[in-house]
Amino acid sequence: MENKQSSSPASFVDSTVVPGDVVLDLSSMTNQTIKLGGGLRQDCDAISAMKAGTLRFSKPNKYWIESSQKRYVPCVEDTILGIVVDSKADNFLIDIKGPAMGFLPVLAFEGGTRRNIPKFEVGTLLYLRVVKANFGMNPELSCTDASGKAAEFGPLKDGYMFETSTGLSRKLLSSPACPVLEALGKKLSFEIAVGLNGRVWV
Numbered sequence: 001m002e003n004k005q006s007s008s009p010a011s012f013v014d015s016t017v018v019p020g021d022v023v024l025d026l027s028s029m030t031n032q033t034i035k036l037g038g039g040l041r042q043d044c045d046a047i048s049a050m051k052a053g054t055l056r057f058s059k060p061n062k063y064w065i066e067s068s069q070k071r072y073v074p075c076v077e078d079t080i081l082g083i084v085v086d087s088k089a090d091n092f093l094i095d096i097k098g099p100a101m102g103f104l105p106v107l108a109f110e111g112g113t114r115r116n117i118p119k120f121e122v123g124t125l126l127y128l129r130v131v132k133a134n135f136g137m138n139p140e141l142s143c144t145d146a147s148g149k150a151a152e153f154g155p156l157k158d159g160y161m162f163e164t165s166t167g168l169s170r171k172l173l174s175s176p177a178c179p180v181l182e183a184l185g186k187k188l189s190f191e192i193a194v195g196l197n198g199r200v201w202v
Helices: 002-006 166-172 179-187
Strands: 022-025 040-043 046-049 053-058 062-066 079-087 091-095 102-105 125-132 140-142 161-163 193-195 199-201
Touching: 040 062, 079 193, 079 199, 102 125, 166 193, 166 199
Parallel strands: 102 140
Antiparallel strands: 022 046, 040 046, 053 062, 079 091, 079 125, 091 102, 125 140, 161 199, 193 199
């Protein structure tokens, strides 16, 4: 019983881990489906850390390692801010502040068809969702949520965009609300979009 408790998922959540640490043992988590975010990898029944940081958990079943870094490593379901750098016949090339350019299919919009393909100039800032992030491939992006609705995704007009670390971006998106944003909201009204890739639009 003691061994099971020491390897339980809750014992590592919110703790600092380093590369090589085994943070989850799937053999003791029968009939559970989990999602792995950035910084974690699976080897058989063991989930281990690939980078140093804090192990985080969000309900119902997602685990990831939170750390602060300048270069963004894309993960599925991340919401990010991207900049259009080129347009092709089938997709847009997007700078996502990562190791590779992301690509946004021209049909990855709510109600997207060949007849109403959006036109974005180079330099347009977009609020996006990461759909695929396989190693060795360019990440695939979308301007819709998981149900295919536009939600808040799409071009961000006017305003001001600045870059920061990925750690600060996560703090701005934390729950309960970031104290800085709460304090600003009491003094003035503003709209903000925070990307997990270290870009903030106000």
